[in-house]
Amino acid sequence: MAQPKAKRRNGRAAVEARSDPLSGALAGARREVSGRVRRFQREAPLAGLQAVGELASALRDATGREVIDLAAMMQIAQFAYRQQELAQRGAEYEVDEFGFDAEWTESLLPLFQLMYERWWRVESSGVQNVPASGRALLVSNHAGVLPWDGAMIKTALFREHPEPRHARVLIAEFFFGLPGVADFLRRTGQTMGHPEDTRHLLEKEELVLVFPEGVKGTGKPWTERYRLRRFGRGGFAQLAIRTGSPLIPISVVGSEETYPMLGNIPRLARMFNLPYFPVTPFFPWLGPLGVIPLPSRWRIQFHEAIPTSDLDPELAEDQHFVMNLSDRVRDTIQSGVIENLRKRRSVFR
Amino acid sequence: MNSRVLVTGAASPLGAALGRRLEQREDVEAIFGLDLVDPRAGFERLEFVHTDTRHSVLVKLIRELEIDTVIHCATRCEGREPPRLSHETNVIGTMNVLAACSGAASPVRRLVVKSSVAVYGARLGLPGLIGERVAGRRPPGTVLERELLEMEQLVSEHAARQRDQAVVTVRLGFRLNRTEATAFARALSAPVLLSAAGFDPRLQFLADNDAAEGLERAALGEAGGVFNLSGNGVVLLSQVTKALRLLWLPVLPPGSGERVAWVVRRLGLPVAAHLPSLLTYGSVVDSRAFVSTFGWRPRQTSREVVRQFAAELAGEAGTVPVLEPELERFLRQRRRPASSHTAG
Numbered sequence: 001m002a003q004p005k006a007k008r009r010n011g012r013a014a015v016e017a018r019s020d021p022l023s024g025a026l027a028g029a030r031r032e033v034s035g036r037v038r039r040f041q042r043e044a045p046l047a048g049l050q051a052v053g054e055l056a057s058a059l060r061d062a063t064g065r066e067v068i069d070l071a072a073m074m075q076i077a078q079f080a081y082r083q084q085e086l087a088q089r090g091a092e093y094e095v096d097e098f099g100f101d102a103e104w105t106e107s108l109l110p111l112f113q114l115m116y117e118r119w120w121r122v123e124s125s126g127v128q129n130v131p132a133s134g135r136a137l138l139v140s141n142h143a144g145v146l147p148w149d150g151a152m153i154k155t156a157l158f159r160e161h162p163e164p165r166h167a168r169v170l171i172a173e174f175f176f177g178l179p180g181v182a183d184f185l186r187r188t189g190q191t192m193g194h195p196e197d198t199r200h201l202l203e204k205e206e207l208v209l210v211f212p213e214g215v216k217g218t219g220k221p222w223t224e225r226y227r228l229r230r231f232g233r234g235g236f237a238q239l240a241i242r243t244g245s246p247l248i249p250i251s252v253v254g255s256e257e258t259y260p261m262l263g264n265i266p267r268l269a270r271m272f273n274l275p276y277f278p279v280t281p282f283f284p285w286l287g288p289l290g291v292i293p294l295p296s297r298w299r300i301q302f303h304e305a306i307p308t309s310d311l312d313p314e315l316a317e318d319q320h321f322v323m324n325l326s327d328r329v330r331d332t333i334q335s336g337v338i339e340n341l342r343k344r345r346s347v348f349r
Numbered sequence: 350m351n352s353r354v355l356v357t358g359a360a361s362p363l364g365a366a367l368g369r370r371l372e373q374r375e376d377v378e379a380i381f382g383l384d385l386v387d388p389r390a391g392f393e394r395l396e397f398v399h400t401d402t403r404h405s406v407l408v409k410l411i412r413e414l415e416i417d418t419v420i421h422c423a424t425r426c427e428g429r430e431p432p433r434l435s436h437e438t439n440v441i442g443t444m445n446v447l448a449a450c451s452g453a454a455s456p457v458r459r460l461v462v463k464s465s466v467a468v469y470g471a472r473l474g475l476p477g478l479i480g481e482r483v484a485g486r487r488p489p490g491t492v493l494e495r496e497l498l499e500m501e502q503l504v505s506e507h508a509a510r511q512r513d514q515a516v517v518t519v520r521l522g523f524r525l526n527r528t529e530a531t532a533f534a535r536a537l538s539a540p541v542l543l544s545a546a547g548f549d550p551r552l553q554f555l556a557d558n559d560a561a562e563g564l565e566r567a568a569l570g571e572a573g574g575v576f577n578l579s580g581n582g583v584v585l586l587s588q589v590t591k592a593l594r595l596l597w598l599p600v601l602p603p604g605s606g607e608r609v610a611w612v613v614r615r616l617g618l619p620v621a622a623h624l625p626s627l628l629t630y631g632s633v634v635d636s637r638a639f640v641s642t643f644g645w646r647p648r649q650t651s652r653e654v655v656r657q658f659a660a661e662l663a664g665e666a667g668t669v670p671v672l673e674p675e676l677e678r679f680l681r682q683r684r685r686p687a688s689s690h691t692a693g
Contacts, residue, residue, distance in 0.1 A: 091591035094652075097583050097633050098477045099551045176630075177473045179547020179603050186477075186551070194476040196483075200635070 099186035126302035132163035140250035142217030219276035225256040234326035244309040251336030254298030351378035358423030360384035407449035426465030428621035515573035522555030522579025532621035550631025554654040559647035
């Protein structure tokens, strides 16, 4: 955007230079100044980073410990740089039929990695249970007022897996009616939890992540933490049988403590058309500051896959079989949650 | 098998393009077109009949001419006419065509009806990729949706009654055709576009050539059923507005329906009643069934259609100039003796 404008200015300067030596000299000076500005714009970020680096080492020498986290600064800088780069694409980029923009999603990763590594210090295990290619249906417990667990599972798959993969999360219909939110979800690869969409994604050999508890899981009170809600009508199990996709249960620990939900104000929820209106120790008392999640210690365990490819697709109509499979997944996740809670020393360590 | 084809709505740009395509086919023995208005350009083989889709006329035409393939293009899918008028064309007109095709003695073996993906509307709760079976699951949101649903209902009832006929309903994707003044073409030709705040919907467009070729393939194919047909790929509204260089103001309340469309029209912007919800939630359909059944996929992607439209608006590309009807008639009169001369 800036370049053509600058070019035009130079063009005018050239014309002026031909007509009048004085204004030509002026134009030359102006060009020099604008050149300096541009050079500054180009070099400032690097110089800034250098200054921060020097400050960090000076502070480390002075205090004897890390005050500024340089790696984190680098990640933020990388994020900013990549955003600028992506802005250059203009309208020339492809999204898939669900609106997924892979490049843009990957550009957000440094921020999510920062949350993953520094804020929640996530320890993930069993990520090799997720196939390196081909379809799979990931099933996880759902907790915390905001769906950070989905973001962290996606980050884990991208960070820890030998073949980084994007998981496509199924989201409740309601969120696709929220301005801004709907666009963000679509651009980062999520789609609505509609059986036909899920089927299509699995047939495209994608990884699909589903939270069968839905908003009942994220909106449960603090006293009920780590107790899984019911798993709907087992629609995910039905789809796994129909498409022959392996089921991979995931247990997430730590998400419950991000926003300890002490209460719910149904009247306000109804007023804002939300599934619940949470009351946490910090929200709504501290306003936007209350949205900062608590730095609990997280563990994500990917369990062994339950194969479904050798099952008869007809079994999808057998409600008894479907509910059994759904319960098996739920039990695996629940016992995984309890086991990981034991492995964790405390909520924050 | 050599077919004898009848195209309704043959004077519309799409009907005429389809007629011209069918004229080129050797397996089409005879081709007839009917419409209320005169066609804008001349035909070589197509015999034009100046009439509406009145039952008494249609029955005689179909029986006398031994029509075996009827392509019903005289349906209005752009929400341009007042509801009373479009009901007359879409529902009553289609009813007449179906009635003329039915009966034990009917020579018709194949019937193609042009519908639109507007039949799904756009709303929260539709799948991201819309399959054919989704239509009519929830009550229609706009007049256009209701009419198209009613029309398709009539067609499917006819298909169930007439087991000996293959009936195809083709839900064509949205097109950017200024001559036809399609809903999107009108809205995107204006310098300003108003849409819902905080929504950058996914859209899909079908090229005019692909629409005509799709109808041709459906008419000369074997299978019956309901099919989506839209261009490959997806474009975001932000990409469309950037490509067309129009001022995009996403300021309307979300999920804005017909009432908002009315207000926007008062502001002087050409927005069809069904457009605001489309510009909020977007519409992307699954055309795989058409591709696998008829073994053909649209040649142009949604993005290419937008690019072409941008070039057309900028007046760079060689667009088809819209000729004055008088000039057209004059040219046609001149063309006729010339062609008969070369033929004989």
